[in-house]
Amino acid sequence: MKQSFGTIAVKTTMLIIAALLLFAPFLFQDIRALEVAARICIFIVLVASYDLLIGYTGIVSFAHTMFFGFGAYGAAIALKQMGPGWDAVALGALAGVLVSLVVATVIGLISLRVKAIFFAMITLAAASVVLVLASQLSQITGGEDGITYRAPDIFKTATKLMVDDDGKVVRWFGVKLNGKLAGYYFVFASSLALFLVLLRITVSPLGTVLMAIRENEARAEAMGYRVVAYRTFVFCLAAVVASLAGSVYAVWLKYTGPDTALAFHIMIDILLMVVIGGMGTMWGAVVGAVLLVMAQYYLRDLMGAASEALHGIPLLPELLAPDRWLFWLGIIFILLVYFFPKGIVGTLMLRGTRT
Amino acid sequence: MDKLSDTLGRFGGVYLLPVALGAVAFVLIGAPSSWVTLTVAGLAMGMMLFLMASGLSLVFGLMDVMNFGHSAFVSFGAFVAASVLAGLSSWLGSDSVVLASAALMLALLAAIAFGLAVGLFFETVIIRPVYQDHLRQILITMGALIVSEQIILAVWGGTPITVLRPGFLEGAWIIGDVSIEVYRLFAFALGAYVFAGLMILLNRTRIGLLIRAGVENREMVEALGFKINRLFIGVFMLGSALAALGGAMWAGYETLITPALGGEMMIVVFIVVIIGGLGSIEGTLLGAIIVGLTANYVGYLTPKLALASNMILMMAILMWRPSGLKPAVK
Amino acid sequence: MTLLSVRKMKTNIGQYAVLHDVSFDVPEGGVFVLLGRNGAGKTTTLRSIMGLWQPSPGSVQFKGQDIAGMATADISRLGIAFVPENMGIFGGLTVEENLVLATAKGKFDQARLRRIYELFPALEQFWSKQAWSLSGGQKQMLSVARAIIEPRALILIDEPTKGLAPSIVAAMGEAFREIAQSATILLVEQNFNFARNLGRDMAVIEDGRVVHSGTMADFSADTDLQGQLLGLSA
Numbered sequence: 001m002k003q004s005f006g007t008i009a010v011k012t013t014m015l016i017i018a019a020l021l022l023f024a025p026f027l028f029q030d031i032r033a034l035e036v037a038a039r040i041c042i043f044i045v046l047v048a049s050y051d052l053l054i055g056y057t058g059i060v061s062f063a064h065t066m067f068f069g070f071g072a073y074g075a076a077i078a079l080k081q082m083g084p085g086w087d088a089v090a091l092g093a094l095a096g097v098l099v100s101l102v103v104a105t106v107i108g109l110i111s112l113r114v115k116a117i118f119f120a121m122i123t124l125a126a127a128s129v130v131l132v133l134a135s136q137l138s139q140i141t142g143g144e145d146g147i148t149y150r151a152p153d154i155f156k157t158a159t160k161l162m163v164d165d166d167g168k169v170v171r172w173f174g175v176k177l178n179g180k181l182a183g184y185y186f187v188f189a190s191s192l193a194l195f196l197v198l199l200r201i202t203v204s205p206l207g208t209v210l211m212a213i214r215e216n217e218a219r220a221e222a223m224g225y226r227v228v229a230y231r232t233f234v235f236c237l238a239a240v241v242a243s244l245a246g247s248v249y250a251v252w253l254k255y256t257g258p259d260t261a262l263a264f265h266i267m268i269d270i271l272l273m274v275v276i277g278g279m280g281t282m283w284g285a286v287v288g289a290v291l292l293v294m295a296q297y298y299l300r301d302l303m304g305a306a307s308e309a310l311h312g313i314p315l316l317p318e319l320l321a322p323d324r325w326l327f328w329l330g331i332i333f334i335l336l337v338y339f340f341p342k343g344i345v346g347t348l349m350l351r352g353t354r355t
Numbered sequence: 356m357d358k359l360s361d362t363l364g365r366f367g368g369v370y371l372l373p374v375a376l377g378a379v380a381f382v383l384i385g386a387p388s389s390w391v392t393l394t395v396a397g398l399a400m401g402m403m404l405f406l407m408a409s410g411l412s413l414v415f416g417l418m419d420v421m422n423f424g425h426s427a428f429v430s431f432g433a434f435v436a437a438s439v440l441a442g443l444s445s446w447l448g449s450d451s452v453v454l455a456s457a458a459l460m461l462a463l464l465a466a467i468a469f470g471l472a473v474g475l476f477f478e479t480v481i482i483r484p485v486y487q488d489h490l491r492q493i494l495i496t497m498g499a500l501i502v503s504e505q506i507i508l509a510v511w512g513g514t515p516i517t518v519l520r521p522g523f524l525e526g527a528w529i530i531g532d533v534s535i536e537v538y539r540l541f542a543f544a545l546g547a548y549v550f551a552g553l554m555i556l557l558n559r560t561r562i563g564l565l566i567r568a569g570v571e572n573r574e575m576v577e578a579l580g581f582k583i584n585r586l587f588i589g590v591f592m593l594g595s596a597l598a599a600l601g602g603a604m605w606a607g608y609e610t611l612i613t614p615a616l617g618g619e620m621m622i623v624v625f626i627v628v629i630i631g632g633l634g635s636i637e638g639t640l641l642g643a644i645i646v647g648l649t650a651n652y653v654g655y656l657t658p659k660l661a662l663a664s665n666m667i668l669m670m671a672i673l674m675w676r677p678s679g680l681k682p683a684v685k
Numbered sequence: 686m687t688l689l690s691v692r693k694m695k696t697n698i699g700q701y702a703v704l705h706d707v708s709f710d711v712p713e714g715g716v717f718v719l720l721g722r723n724g725a726g727k728t729t730t731l732r733s734i735m736g737l738w739q740p741s742p743g744s745v746q747f748k749g750q751d752i753a754g755m756a757t758a759d760i761s762r763l764g765i766a767f768v769p770e771n772m773g774i775f776g777g778l779t780v781e782e783n784l785v786l787a788t789a790k791g792k793f794d795q796a797r798l799r800r801i802y803e804l805f806p807a808l809e810q811f812w813s814k815q816a817w818s819l820s821g822g823q824k825q826m827l828s829v830a831r832a833i834i835e836p837r838a839l840i841l842i843d844e845p846t847k848g849l850a851p852s853i854v855a856a857m858g859e860a861f862r863e864i865a866q867s868a869t870i871l872l873v874e875q876n877f878n879f880a881r882n883l884g885r886d887m888a889v890i891e892d893g894r895v896v897h898s899g900t901m902a903d904f905s906a907d908t909d910l911q912g913q914l915l916g917l918s919a
Contacts, residue, residue: 330499
């Protein structure tokens, strides 16, 4: 099969991003850059699992953060109660997955029968109820303040993975081989594994069925596929992956609170990423996550400078203030949905096939 | 005949739900005076929710369009009204009831006018290009909601704003040991007027006839020679204006508003229209009253479960009737 | 004189081409019958004329005016009424409301109303009943009545006899004959015996194409052709 220019461009970009993430600790040697890289890894998984819903199956859910939160809070609560250890991580992650499965099944069975719009509204309502509950049940969840805890010992910054003869931590290319590094590679490897699983699913017969359902629900039903069962299954699958990503993120951050794991703005981030990157491609999730996380960390600085520069003009400085970056993303989002509904990756791949 | 009485019984049954809810709450609460206060509060809240939700329901019924940005109208209404009231604080502060009423009227009218204008903008610029495409509709209106919230943050800032009220709406009437806040009665009365107005519009006018027909069968209304898009713009703007009015009333009820108001109300409004059934005004009123009462009763009995209780209620009703209590005839 | 002229009409629904080449002329007055097997494209033809599906432009002329691509409401205002296969009744509205909606100004022309009462006495009887409570035949009557409450030059009627009792079918035939004295009816029908007694001219659609057109008298006489086109055995 001859590959189009666009497809080659996308694949090259993927390889570059993968390489950059793999060598991130060595290429960008500051703490903030490592935070950014870890966040990108997690969000790639989160967005890719969401893409399985919205892009491949045509289901719009607003509860994806909720499942992410179940996983994160599961790990966080277990680590807090049981102390730092792998048993706590495993148990917490498992608990998160189970809760996600149960909730996803209930929501799926009740509302996937009805219209797509009902489903979107119900997931939105469910997610906000969980958010409110998390901040109210403060004995368990720490309320608005969240939970701080210790991760397994190997991820402590003080942990020395390799020591030289003097008992000092070994440096490779100037990077200390300490627990922070181990933590990053834990995030990287888990994310890669989850992403590859998702990728495998999209090219499996299941992926084909899902796309058939998205294209023509009635026809898929007539062909003998039980649409509701498939949808519920995919919804559960995406929920489990999101939940696992949440657990991994909780271990990395050593803190879990509404702002990092449950808040609605995370859901908006996911939506923006999947639409900007391109729905229904998996690769779009990667591009979207990279661009948006980078923007979150670095665009604000730029906007701050612009806001300063425009001082004195009414309203514009307020709209350019770093906190208002969502305003611009929202506008970009709307324009993208109008003019490039396939997102960056989808548009690129299409462009290539035409020439 | 059996079928008819069966149908009647079922309709009565649905409308009896709020009454049953009140009766159960009466037993659980125990104290009649608290119960009356809570019931009045629940009815007032229900009426304000009705204002906010009716447009969403009608718009969906008529055009199969779900506007996830609907709560932006609620927020805009609340903040515009608060600003007008703040600007006219000297009128509110004066002893003249006429001036204070004029300030209130102006604030509500400003919210309505703003709702009409933003509604026109939303319909023609945001939603028009994505009729018939639910996925993009959800995404685009969500995007519009994000932008609207950011505009509110940019214009009014993130700090809570105190909403002034005219003096004659402050305080409470005390009857025996029951106290009833005046503002709640005002909210209830206004909501009831709007409901009556909508019922007259829908059942006694030609426009209303067209709307009811359009909700049932859009194509046939077109085939009879009516441009349904124009009708739809009108309904959309009306719905936006009502949502803004609801937001303005809510601002006065809460007396302290933050930009998070839109997001919070959106969830409740969704629950209302899902419970009530999309496309019908009666269903929306029913859903709004049920949600308002539940929120107040549960808020009193077990405060932490107030929002979750509505969610559970919604799930239960959906399992019983997947299209809500009283959806439009399709 | 030709009232409606359809030329090389092509209609796609989604990605499927349903009509490939539909051409026929409906002369003014009387009943023109469109015959064909299930799924041949008869309903799509009516919906395309009405603008409910978009046909390729430049292919439909009504009174010499090109109406392809116009909005459904504008086509209706030119004097074309539509009685769809599912009758398109507003079930939540009363019989009166259904009819008053179909008037141009919201007021009844008493003479026309009397004529409707004469054609369909049941409608007068159930005047204030909600339309969902009517029987299938009464709903069909209401749908037809709605199409003639205003003077219309052309009435498109889609399979009006489907699922109706024989006595009602007969009454419907009488009504159509009456209506066709002052307007033109373009009738889509599966029931050939019903259609042959009403129609003056006719066309047969097969697989999105008009494969035969002529007078009903000739077609009725040619049992071979009937068998070939409609699968009817004599």
